[in-house]
Amino acid sequence: xxxxxxxxxxxxxxxxxxxxxxxxxxxxxxxxxxxxxxxxxxxxxxxxxxxxxxxxxxxxxxxxxxxxxxxxxxxxxxxxxxxxxxxxxxxxxxxxxxxxxxxxxxxxxxxxxxxxxxxxxxxxxxxxxxxxxxxxxxxxxxxxxxxxxxxxxxxxxxxxxxxxxxxxxxxxxxxxxxxxxxxxxxxxxxxxxxxxxxxxxxxxxxxxxxxxxxxxxxxxxxxxxxxxxxxxxxxxxxxxxxxxxxxxxxxxxxxxxxxxxxxxxxxxxxxxxxxxxxxxxxxxxxxxxxxxxxxxxxxxxxxxxxxxxxxxxxxxxxxxxxxxxxxxxxxxxxxxxxxxxxxxxxxxxxxxxxxxxxxxxxxxxxxxxxxxxxxxxxxxxxxxxxxxxxxxxxxxxxxxxxxxxxxxxxxxxxxxxxxxxxxxxxxxxxxxxxxxxxxxxxxxxxxxxxxxxxxxxxxxxxxxxxxxxxxxxxxxxxxxxxxxxxxxxxxxxxxxxxxxxxxxx
Amino acid sequence: xxxxxxxxxxxxxxxxxxxxxxxxxxxxxxxxxxxxxxxxxxxxxxxxxxxxxxxxxxxxxxxxxxxxxxxxxxxxxxxxxxxxxxxxxxxxxxxxxxxxxxxxxxxxxxxxxxxxxxxxxxxxxxxxxxxxxxxxxxxxxxxxxxxxxxxxxxxxxxxxxxxxxxxxxxxxxxxxxxxxxxxxxxxxxxxxxxxxxxxxxxxxxxxxxxxxxxxxxxxxxxxxxxxxxxxxxxxxxxxxxxxxxxxxxxxxxxx
Numbered sequence: 001x002x003x004x005x006x007x008x009x010x011x012x013x014x015x016x017x018x019x020x021x022x023x024x025x026x027x028x029x030x031x032x033x034x035x036x037x038x039x040x041x042x043x044x045x046x047x048x049x050x051x052x053x054x055x056x057x058x059x060x061x062x063x064x065x066x067x068x069x070x071x072x073x074x075x076x077x078x079x080x081x082x083x084x085x086x087x088x089x090x091x092x093x094x095x096x097x098x099x100x101x102x103x104x105x106x107x108x109x110x111x112x113x114x115x116x117x118x119x120x121x122x123x124x125x126x127x128x129x130x131x132x133x134x135x136x137x138x139x140x141x142x143x144x145x146x147x148x149x150x151x152x153x154x155x156x157x158x159x160x161x162x163x164x165x166x167x168x169x170x171x172x173x174x175x176x177x178x179x180x181x182x183x184x185x186x187x188x189x190x191x192x193x194x195x196x197x198x199x200x201x202x203x204x205x206x207x208x209x210x211x212x213x214x215x216x217x218x219x220x221x222x223x224x225x226x227x228x229x230x231x232x233x234x235x236x237x238x239x240x241x242x243x244x245x246x247x248x249x250x251x252x253x254x255x256x257x258x259x260x261x262x263x264x265x266x267x268x269x270x271x272x273x274x275x276x277x278x279x280x281x282x283x284x285x286x287x288x289x290x291x292x293x294x295x296x297x298x299x300x301x302x303x304x305x306x307x308x309x310x311x312x313x314x315x316x317x318x319x320x321x322x323x324x325x326x327x328x329x330x331x332x333x334x335x336x337x338x339x340x341x342x343x344x345x346x347x348x349x350x351x352x353x354x355x356x357x358x359x360x361x362x363x364x365x366x367x368x369x370x371x372x373x374x375x376x377x378x379x380x381x382x383x384x385x386x387x388x389x390x391x392x393x394x395x396x397x398x399x400x401x402x403x404x405x406x407x408x409x410x411x412x413x414x415x416x417x418x419x420x421x422x423x424x425x426x427x428x429x430x431x432x433x434x435x436x437x438x439x440x441x442x443x444x445x446x447x448x449x450x451x452x453x454x455x456x457x458x459x460x461x462x463x464x465x466x467x468x469x470x471x472x473x474x475x476x477x478x479x480x481x482x483x484x485x486x487x488x489x490x491x492x493x494x495x496x497x498x499x500x501x502x503x504x505x
Numbered sequence: 506x507x508x509x510x511x512x513x514x515x516x517x518x519x520x521x522x523x524x525x526x527x528x529x530x531x532x533x534x535x536x537x538x539x540x541x542x543x544x545x546x547x548x549x550x551x552x553x554x555x556x557x558x559x560x561x562x563x564x565x566x567x568x569x570x571x572x573x574x575x576x577x578x579x580x581x582x583x584x585x586x587x588x589x590x591x592x593x594x595x596x597x598x599x600x601x602x603x604x605x606x607x608x609x610x611x612x613x614x615x616x617x618x619x620x621x622x623x624x625x626x627x628x629x630x631x632x633x634x635x636x637x638x639x640x641x642x643x644x645x646x647x648x649x650x651x652x653x654x655x656x657x658x659x660x661x662x663x664x665x666x667x668x669x670x671x672x673x674x675x676x677x678x679x680x681x682x683x684x685x686x687x688x689x690x691x692x693x694x695x696x697x698x699x700x701x702x703x704x705x706x707x708x709x710x711x712x713x714x715x716x717x718x719x720x721x722x723x724x725x726x727x728x729x730x731x732x733x734x735x736x737x738x739x740x741x742x743x744x745x746x747x748x749x750x751x752x753x754x755x756x757x758x759x760x
Contacts (some may be wrong), residue, residue, distance in 0.1 A: 113590025115555060117604045117653065118580030131594045207594065321538075 002236070003491055004166065004181055009229070012185055014161035016226035019189070020149045022084050026091030031137060033092075034099025040408045044100065051093040059151045062086045067281050071288070078277070078285040083152070083160035090151055091144040098140025102133030119287065121146050131204075132458035145197055149190040153182065156276045157248065159285060163189075165241070168276040171404045172249050196222065241270040241330050242455060242462060244415070245285055245294035246274040247405055250343060250485050250492065251423055251478060255295045255494030259466065265500070266465030279377065282447050287329045292455040293466065297341055298322050299445040305329075308443075310386070310465065315444040322448075327461055330453040334466035339423060339475040342388075342445035343378065344434035346420045348410060352433040360391050360435045363417065371397040373415035383442055384419075390441035407432065423475055425483025447473075472503060506693040507552060507661065508530040512561035514547055521547040522717040525561070532696040536708035538701065538740075545697045546715035549663050552695060553582045565661060580604050583654030583662040583692075587669045589646055591638035597623075597649050598634040603626065604657040607688060622652040625686055644675040651683065655690075665697045702744050712738055 008019050037044030054062070066082035075081060106129055114124040130137075156164030166182030169175070196218040203211030242263055246256035253275060260271040274291060279300065285291035298318050302308050305325040312318035323333050345360055357363065363370075372395045376382050379398050388391065399415055407426040410418045418436065420427055423446075427434060456463055473481075481499065484490045507529040514521045522544035537545040550620035551563050554575040560721070563570045570578055591600050601622055602615040602670045610618075620630040626648035638646060647667060660721060664683075668676040684707065687694060698704055704711050705725045712722045713733075721733035732738035 071546065105588075109586075109590040110592060111590075112555070112586065112588075115575075116553070116579060116586070116590070118576045118578075118607055118657075119603075120574075122578045123576075123607060128592060128594075240757040369709035 004178055008181070008185065009210075010127070011163055011165055011417075012189065012225050013229045014185065015149070015152050015163045016189055016222065018080065018084055018155060018160055018162055018225055019087065019152045019193070020086030020151075020226055021147070023091050023141070023145055023148050024383065025084075025088045026095055027141060029088075030092050030112050030140075031099050032063045032097035034096045034137070035103055035129075037096065037100040038103035040494070041076045041104070048097065048100065052094050053056060054089050055093045059086070059090060060154045060157070063154050064278060064281075067158055067278075067284065070274045071284055074288060077288065078159035078281050078290055078403060080160045081160070081276070082158045083155035086158070087148050087152055087155070091148050094140045094143040094147070096140075098132065098143075099137050099264065101142075102136030103129055105136075106132050110180075111433075112177065112409050118330065135201055135205040138204060138353065142194055142197040142201060145193045148189045149186060150498070151375050153186050157278050158276050158281060159245075159274050165275065165363050165432055168248055171402060172276075174404065175491075177321060193219075193222070195403075214415065241272045242267075242292045244271055244273045245277055245282040245284075245291040246273060246275040247279055247282055247294075249421070250482050251421070252295065253492035254485065254495050254499075255337075257493050258499055259293055259494055260470070261500045262465050262469060262503075263462050265504075266468075267461045269435060269459060269462065277390060286331060286450060286452045289452055289454050292452045292462075293334070293338070294450060295447055296450055297445040297447055298314075299342065301326065301445040301448070302443055305455055306310040307382075310443075311440055312443050316431065318444050319446060319448075327452065328430070330450045332453075332456050333448050334451040334461070335468075335470035335479075337447040337449065337469060337473045338471040339447055339473055339478045340445045341421050341423045341447055343383065343419045344427075344437070345372075345387075346410065346427060346434045347417045348364070348413075349431050349433045351416075352435075355435075359438045360387070360437060360441070361391075361438065362461070363394050363435065367395045368437055370395055370416035371399055371414075372417045373399050373401055373409050374417065374419040375403045375406065378419050386443075387441045401458050421480040425479055425481070428479070428483055429487040447478075473499075477493040506533070506566060507695065508562075508564045509548065509551065509558070510562045511623075512548065512551055512558045512563060512566075514551065514556060515559050518715055520758055522551075524625060525717075525719055526713055526716075527719065527722065528580075528591075529693055530696060531693055533593060534696060534707060536704040536711045537695065537714055538699070538704045538708075538711050539714035540699055542716075543714040543724045545699075546665055547717075548714065549665055549695055549697050552663055553579045553584055555579075568649075576607075580608055580657055581659055581661070583659040584665075585647075585650050585654045585667045586660070586665040589650045591646060591653075593643075595638075596634065597636045597638065597641070599650060600638065601653045601656050603653065608657055618656060619652075622655055622690045625655070626652045627682060628652075643671055647671060647675075647679055648682070651679075651686075655686070662692050662694045664694065666699070667696075667698065669698070669700075676703075683707075695714050701707060701740055705744070713740065731739045 014486060033047065035049060063083060063086035066086045070082050071077035110128065112239070113126045119127065152162045153164035153167055155162040156168045163182045163186045166178040170178030170182065196215050199215030199218065203215055213330050242262045244256045246252040256273045258275050263271045282291060282294055283296065283304065286294060301322045302318055306321060319336070326333060345363065361371065378432065379400060399407065406418045406420065407430045409415045410432060411430050420432065449469060451463055451466055481495045484495045485492055493496050509525050509527045513523045513524040525548050527535065537548060539545045547556055551558050552565065554570055566581065596729045598619045601619045604617045605618060619634065623630040623633055641649065651667070657728055666677050671679065680703065696707060708725065710722060710724050711728060713728065714719045721728060721737055728737060730736060732741060
């Protein structure tokens with residue numbers, strides 16, 4: 001907990017800034033659109049329908065969709081922009097809807113009076129319609145504000161800094177204090193924003209200047225607080241830091257800290273980590289230069305880049321294929337770390353011993369009555385196809401769930417088998433037995449340190465530092481480090497520091 | 506001062522008014538009298554272009570109303586209607602001062618004008634200036650609506666059943682107040698009502714409308730003596746018969 005608190009103001013400010021920008025954009029688009037909709041109710045019906053439909057898209061999917069959408073038009077596709085865009089889309093409906101309703105429910109006699117006293121259409125809008133609709137519009141903004149702040153926690157997987165950092169990271173490393181911190185901070189921000197807009201709304205409704213002023217000042221202060229850290233960052237005018245990416249699981253958190261620490265020690269360039277990114281998000285980021293380095297696995301890359309999931313002739317051959325494919329995207333393999341992190345099918349040791357299960361092939365007889373749990377990706381991946389056809393496995397049910405919940409599900413018997421990760425410390429922590437892939441159905445999954453074009457071209461010292469990591473982490477070491485986080489509750493940073501200290505000796 | 510020539514307004518297949526020709530002399534009060542659906546309100550609204558005629562010509566002070574944009578025309582013509590439409594988010598003073606502020610009058614002149622008008626409609630400025638419209642009685646609200654219509658010193662006033670929703674006593678007071686103001690300012694007024702008694706009490710002349718057409722125009726006395734048809738006759742004799750019946754009841758019940 002204590003190590004989390006110093007970073008809280010930064011993440012809270014980033015979270016707030018992201019939410020406020022999305023909300024402001026939402027207001028700037030929705031209010032005029034809502035006014036138009038109230039004037040042309042028939043033409044507006046499809047617009048409102050589209051906004052409603054967008055609202056029903058799960059928010060995480062909407063944010064994630066922004067990544068390929070932005071990449072397709074050549075815009076920065078990971079980080080702040082896709083998150084802000086997704087949140088903006090999400091904020092549209094309540095404001096749009098309330099503006100249209102607020103405008104449409106103004107008494108006809110008041111509009112006739114406005115015309116009768118000689119107002120032009122613009123004067124009528126400014127002096128009569130907007131002031132009368134304002135409380136309803138503000139109520140819509142209030143709803144949108146709470147949604148936006150809440151949904152902004154989901155900005156983490158697309159690479160934007162937000163309070164979701166604590167929640168996603170905490171879920172993966174079973175750090176419940178971090179999860180609580182993230183949730184509580186997001187809730188506090190949402191309540192604060194809700195209260196301030198509520199103050200405005202009440203002030204406008206009761207025509208109390210004091211309340212309006214208090215609400216406006218509060219919002220202004222909040223906006224200022226949110227934009228201060230980035231502004232200070234600009235003033236410091238640092239060189240662009242080297243960015244280390246990480247996918248959302250413990251091993252990646254530890255490795256990204258090790259890589260970052262190694263880079264910081266070897267070069268004068270500051271580094272920063274961008275964590276809990278989706279698989280394709282992080283690779284796209286590397287290719288486009290928004291991320292400079294991250295750790296990926298041969299099997300994953302071979303499937304993603306080459307569409308190959310067949311057995312490779314050898315580990316070396318698979319690595320050569322991948323290396324060549326990466327080179328075409330301008331990505332360099334800086335080092336092979338020395339371990340494989342492959343999927344393994346695992347089940348509780350007691351169960352495995354009772355049924356005499358040791359190899360994957362032994363599962364064939366049990367599978368039709370069993371449920372298998374896997375992460376979100378596995379069942380969509382060609383490796384799953386290879387695994388099931390090679391061993392003739394047909395499970396009664398396949399359940400996707402968050403990797404952090406898989407092991408618990410296996411322990412409680414909610415699923416009978418899980419597709420775990422071979423270096424996961426939780427295999428030991430939960431006393432699970434991995435089954436041997438004796439027919440080598442799964443391709444090799446050696447961990448590679450990938451370096452992007454900018455790092456290779458501009459930071460030769462950094463590349464050398466990454467190369468120095470080659471062969472320095474074996475599977476046992478990796479599993480120990482994962483367990484230190486997952487079982488012993490150490491922070492990924494502390495585990496990485498210990499490793500680097502050892503490495504330096 | 507005001508002239509309608511062969512004015513016609515249709516909404517799709519429905520004809521609201523047809524062949525309406527009327528003249529109102531300067532300083533005259535013309536009543537448009539008719540039941541609901543007779544077209545009296547439509548005819549009235551063509552004068553300040555709240556309704557644009559399908560055909561025909563409308564002029565105010567000798568000028569075709571189409572030479573001015575609608576909003577600018579309406580700033581010069583006072584307009585009061587039954588549902589008032591006081592702006593609920595403005596004080597009484599802001600409501601009254603709205604047209605002058607649209608015209609860009611300086612603050613001090615607007616303030617002075619508001620006080621003057623409140624006094625004219627017999628409301629104490631100190632007491633009513635900062636009130637919300639919601640805190641006014643029906644009669645008070647109607648006085649404020651009249652004051653708002655008069656604010657920019659119009660020469661012409663259009664009133665659409667302005668006192669229709671008031672109790673008879675209050676209506677009487679307001680009718681008297683309006684006649685005072687009219688005499689003081691020399692206003693030209695077109696007054697829409699369905700109430701024959703009100704028409705007879707206020708109107709210099711009365712235009713009887715039915716089914717979108719003007720049936721007859723004349724003073725109350727002319728209408729009574731030479732009615733255009735049986736319906737006009739009935740219209741004019743009805744109040745006398747009612748008064749006679751009421752009087753008979755009163756005398757019969759005397760001890």
